[in-house]
Amino acid sequence: MNSVYRQNDIERNAKRAGFYPMDIVVVGGTGAGKSSTMNALFEKEVAKVGHGCDPETSKNSHKELNQYLRFWDTPGFGDSVEKDKKYAKDLIKLLNESWTDNGRTIYGAIDMVIVILDGSGRDMGTTYKILNEVVLPNFPSDRILMAINQADAAKSPKHWNNQKNEPDEVLKSFLEEKAISVKRRIEEATGTRVCKPVYYSAEKEYNVEKLLDMIIDNMPTSRRKIQ
Ligand SMILES: Nc1nc2c(ncn2[C@@H]2O[C@H](COP(=O)(O)OP(=O)(O)OP(=O)(O)O)[C@@H](O)[C@H]2O)c(=O)[nH]1
Numbered sequence: 001m002n003s004v005y006r007q008n009d010i011e012r013n014a015k016r017a018g019f020y021p022m023d024i025v026v027v028g029g030t031g032a033g034k035s036s037t038m039n040a041l042f043e044k045e046v047a048k049v050g051h052g053c054d055p056e057t058s059k060n061s062h063k064e065l066n067q068y069l070r071f072w073d074t075p076g077f078g079d080s081v082e083k084d085k086k087y088a089k090d091l092i093k094l095l096n097e098s099w100t101d102n103g104r105t106i107y108g109a110i111d112m113v114i115v116i117l118d119g120s121g122r123d124m125g126t127t128y129k130i131l132n133e134v135v136l137p138n139f140p141s142d143r144i145l146m147a148i149n150q151a152d153a154a155k156s157p158k159h160w161n162n163q164k165n166e167p168d169e170v171l172k173s174f175l176e177e178k179a180i181s182v183k184r185r186i187e188e189a190t191g192t193r194v195c196k197p198v199y200y201s202a203e204k205e206y207n208v209e210k211l212l213d214m215i216i217d218n219m220p221t222s223r224r225k226i227q
């Protein structure tokens, strides 16, 4: 379903921008659920999810959802200083990839970044670090989106309505508040304005369409010109 979800809007936005596929890089702390998010977006296993205590993804890899949107899964930050250094270097290289149009203009290869947060935790330190030290110095802030995963685990399991596969009223208002608080805290910590994050659950496949809506509604209107 997701590979054809709002296909007309995606096609219109891609054609408006004049190029496709658009490249969207998914970043975040280890275990936030980046690979699970890829699988939820694609509705099949395209990325390996970690099931033990160890981090899972160790390399950048990409996959096309359709001819217009290509997603990149990346390794998570926050497991060790050594790995963070390597992953930061790899991500900076990816964010700076470029191509040239007959040698006249240089364009960035990556079009959008989505920062995934683990909604079941409060620690935002890794996210601030990723933004301040890796993403913001190498990528324009108006092409960065935030999303809160693991909505189902943000409070005790009794607040998840399994029958309806959605949060109960208590959890829903908690998640609403959380989205506003994450936006404010990110803006304070980075000095950059961001859209209000969507909350969703990759594992429960809840609100994944909202995540896609945010992506579709924020597709760039032009290529990213570097020079
Ligand atoms: N409850 C719940 N668990 C989730 C959700 N999404 C992911 N998880 C679990 O979180 C763990 C980490 O998920 P991954 O998708 O591997 O996370 P990642 O961000 O790709 O991790 P790295 O590759 O190590 O950076 C796994 O045990 C998932 O099953 C979710 O929406 N809800």
Ligand SMILES: [Mg+2]
Binding pocket: 034, 035, 036, 048, 049, 050, 056, 057, 073, 074, 075, 076
């Ligand atoms: Mg992963």
